[in-house]
Amino acid sequence: MTTHLRDIPLTGAPPPPQEVRLSWSFGPYAATALVEGWLEIAEEVQDFYASRLRQDMALQHRLLHCTDPGTLFAVQAEFVQTAVAGYRGHFDRLTALGQRMMSPAAA
Numbered sequence: 001m002t003t004h005l006r007d008i009p010l011t012g013a014p015p016p017p018q019e020v021r022l023s024w025s026f027g028p029y030a031a032t033a034l035v036e037g038w039l040e041i042a043e044e045v046q047d048f049y050a051s052r053l054r055q056d057m058a059l060q061h062r063l064l065h066c067t068d069p070g071t072l073f074a075v076q077a078e079f080v081q082t083a084v085a086g087y088r089g090h091f092d093r094l095t096a097l098g099q100r101m102m103s104p105a106a107a
């Protein structure tokens with residue numbers, strides 16, 4: 001014979017439900033600082049993408065005017081070096097903005 005839960009008598013009131021409360025330690029302007037930080041990051045990303053697009057278009061123009069393979073290779077090599085430096089600088093700026101956003105008191 002099996003025993004079902006419905007057959008077991010209750011021996012008291014069920015325990016009260018536990019409450020979970022969150023307490024934010026942010027100051028009154030912390031949300032504003034975070035939003036401003038995200039807007040700065042978004043602006044930086046947008047500026048970088050616009051700059052990259054202009055450089056990509058300029059590359060196409062320069063490639064169309066190459067008259068020999070040596071010039072073509074030089075234009076491509078210069079573009080890659082510039083792009084790598086640009087991405088490195090962009091990453092550095094995003095890192096600095098993120099650090100400043102996460103610790104606004106230190107900024």
